[in-house]
Amino acid sequence: MNFPAIRAIYKYEMARFFRTLMESLLSPVISTSLYFVVFGAAIGSRISEVEGVAYGAFIVPGLIMLSVMTQAISNASFGIYFPKFIDTIFEILSAPINFFEIVIGYVGAAATKALLIGLVILATAHFFVDIEIQHPVAMLTFLVLTCLSFSLFGFIIGIWAENFQQLQLIPLLVITPLVFLGGSFYSISMLPPVWQTISLFNPIVYLMSGFRWSFFGQADVSVGLSLLAIALFTAICLGVIWWIFKTGYRIKS
Amino acid sequence: MPPIVKVENLQKTYDGGFEALKGVSLEIEEGEIIALLGPNGAGKTTLISALCGITGPTGGRAEVGGHDIITSYRKAREMIGLVPQEVALEPFEKVINTVKFSRGLFGKQRDDALIERVLRQLSLWDKRNSRIRELSGGMKRRVLIAKALCHEPRVLFLDEPTAGVDVELRRDMWQIVDGLRREGVTIILTTHYIEEAEAIADRIAVINKGEILLVEDKAALMTRMGRKTLRIDLRDPVDKVPDALAEYDLDLSDDGHSLSYHYDTRGEGTGITRLLQALSAEGLSLRDIQTTQSSLEEIFVSMIQESAA
Numbered sequence: 001m002n003f004p005a006i007r008a009i010y011k012y013e014m015a016r017f018f019r020t021l022m023e024s025l026l027s028p029v030i031s032t033s034l035y036f037v038v039f040g041a042a043i044g045s046r047i048s049e050v051e052g053v054a055y056g057a058f059i060v061p062g063l064i065m066l067s068v069m070t071q072a073i074s075n076a077s078f079g080i081y082f083p084k085f086i087d088t089i090f091e092i093l094s095a096p097i098n099f100f101e102i103v104i105g106y107v108g109a110a111a112t113k114a115l116l117i118g119l120v121i122l123a124t125a126h127f128f129v130d131i132e133i134q135h136p137v138a139m140l141t142f143l144v145l146t147c148l149s150f151s152l153f154g155f156i157i158g159i160w161a162e163n164f165q166q167l168q169l170i171p172l173l174v175i176t177p178l179v180f181l182g183g184s185f186y187s188i189s190m191l192p193p194v195w196q197t198i199s200l201f202n203p204i205v206y207l208m209s210g211f212r213w214s215f216f217g218q219a220d221v222s223v224g225l226s227l228l229a230i231a232l233f234t235a236i237c238l239g240v241i242w243w244i245f246k247t248g249y250r251i252k253s
Numbered sequence: 254m255p256p257i258v259k260v261e262n263l264q265k266t267y268d269g270g271f272e273a274l275k276g277v278s279l280e281i282e283e284g285e286i287i288a289l290l291g292p293n294g295a296g297k298t299t300l301i302s303a304l305c306g307i308t309g310p311t312g313g314r315a316e317v318g319g320h321d322i323i324t325s326y327r328k329a330r331e332m333i334g335l336v337p338q339e340v341a342l343e344p345f346e347k348v349i350n351t352v353k354f355s356r357g358l359f360g361k362q363r364d365d366a367l368i369e370r371v372l373r374q375l376s377l378w379d380k381r382n383s384r385i386r387e388l389s390g391g392m393k394r395r396v397l398i399a400k401a402l403c404h405e406p407r408v409l410f411l412d413e414p415t416a417g418v419d420v421e422l423r424r425d426m427w428q429i430v431d432g433l434r435r436e437g438v439t440i441i442l443t444t445h446y447i448e449e450a451e452a453i454a455d456r457i458a459v460i461n462k463g464e465i466l467l468v469e470d471k472a473a474l475m476t477r478m479g480r481k482t483l484r485i486d487l488r489d490p491v492d493k494v495p496d497a498l499a500e501y502d503l504d505l506s507d508d509g510h511s512l513s514y515h516y517d518t519r520g521e522g523t524g525i526t527r528l529l530q531a532l533s534a535e536g537l538s539l540r541d542i543q544t545t546q547s548s549l550e551e552i553f554v555s556m557i558q559e560s561a562a
Binding site: 002004005008009012015082086088090093096248 | 307354
């Protein structure tokens with residue numbers, strides 16, 4: 001293993017994050033606060049409880065997940081797209097490193113950023129609602145796994161994208177709808193039966209369910225299934241990245 | 254001593270069917286400076302990219318320091334520094350950070366003293382905390398060289414290092430190359446400036462259309478280049494070269510109107526004075542004289558034309 005290389009990539013990527021620390025943290029904090037005002041206070045005051053949890057608190061895991069997923073994807077995709085865009089990728093390709101080390105560096109940094117943002121949102125939520133985390137270790141596990149797997153996914157998008165529009169396309173067209181339809185702000189059990197069945201094809205339902213369970217002890221699907229889903233998603237992403245580096249897809253001519 | 258870079262029948266055919274390298278073979282000795290000379294699109298950059306791992310060769314093999322560039326790419330690449338043709342740098346990063354990044358990327362432990370030495374050598378030390386976008390074009394090129402040197406490569410590829418740089422930077426660049434040569438670094442540079450190849454290379458390889466046309470010591474090429482021809486046009490044609498002029502080894506043109514004399518400008522004497530005296534002693538009357546020199550450029554151009562024919 002080329003540890004100095006992994007450290008170099010990780011530090012370099014984190015430096016970008018800290019260079020724009022205010023922007024990186026401020027926007028998720030502000031948007032989360034807005035969600036609390038709109039969903040929690042305005043609408044939530046008319047919805048008494050969901051599955052025995054105050055609505056304001058019920059949406060906290062969903063809000064964290066929404067930010068963490070979008071941040072992980074955008075950080076990781078930008079991290080690898082930018083060197084491609086400005087041609088500095090040649091240095092990565094010519095360095096004595098393998099694909100796994102490159103991925104650890106870039107994805108590790110993107111996941112770290114997403115994790116920090118997730119934790120900041122959790123802290124922000126404390127200002128608005130009372131939340132008690134029933135399974136803190138499971139909560140952190142789900143959070144870390146989500147950061148990692150979605151950073152891997154973002155890395156793939158960054159390699160695939162040939163322009164800045166494509167970079168935005170997948171998060172906007174795929175992730176946001178899936179997150180909104182994935183039970184972030186409601187329980188799947190509140191849907192009509194047909195939509196409940198359809199929802200089970202949405203991978204984010206499994207993540208959401210497991211993550212919410214770690215807060216409130218209630219889940220739409222079993223926790224084991226949630227973990228299996230996230231493991232499967234991670235494995236698929238790793239497989240795609242392995243193929244990308246083997247074939248040089250969109251990085252080597 | 255085995256060659257430090259060994260290229261055997263290396264091929265690169267792009268998906269579209271374009272053959273950028275048609276079986277290139279080349280051996281480079283440790284410590285030498287070799288210039289790859291060729292027109293645009295000859296395959297110079299493709300060859301370098303294939304050796305550095307940026308593009309995958311489609312045939313043949315290559316070794317750097319005895320390590321196969323595919324099967325033991327780590328060991329091979331650790332030895333290689335690459336200065337690309339295009340200035341590719343992250344604009345918002347500080348000079349020192351991007352250089353440290355490169356060192357880490359090549360698996361080397363942090364060494365601030367070495368980084369300082371490299372930056373000072375390239376007159377970048379005062380600019381170490383500047384962001385790259387604030388630098389001039391010449392300074393950016395220096396940063397690229399610093400990035401390549403900071404991980405102590407044994408083999409340095411310079412892809413068109415002086416294309417579009419000012420005279421001062423070009424001179425600096427040649428000095429840097431000279432300094433590296435004294436440290437025993439092997440340097441492979443591509444250029445289409447013949448003077449550059451002349452100024453710094455030990456050997457010259459001419460490449461065109463994905464093939465190496467010639468690899469020769471610069472000195473041998475210079476000897477060919479140092480030859481001049483004196484053409485003497487005669488007022489009245491002659492049937493044959495007069496016997497008294499036999500020692501000058503003259504060529505007579507078909508129409509008998511001109512004589513050609515070949516000489517070496519770097520020799521003790523060119524023999525021109527004696528020849529002219531001998532001509533007048535023979536009673537030959539001259540109409541015109543002219544001299545031509547076969548420059549490296551001419552050798553180069555004629556070789557390229559031959560390969561195109």
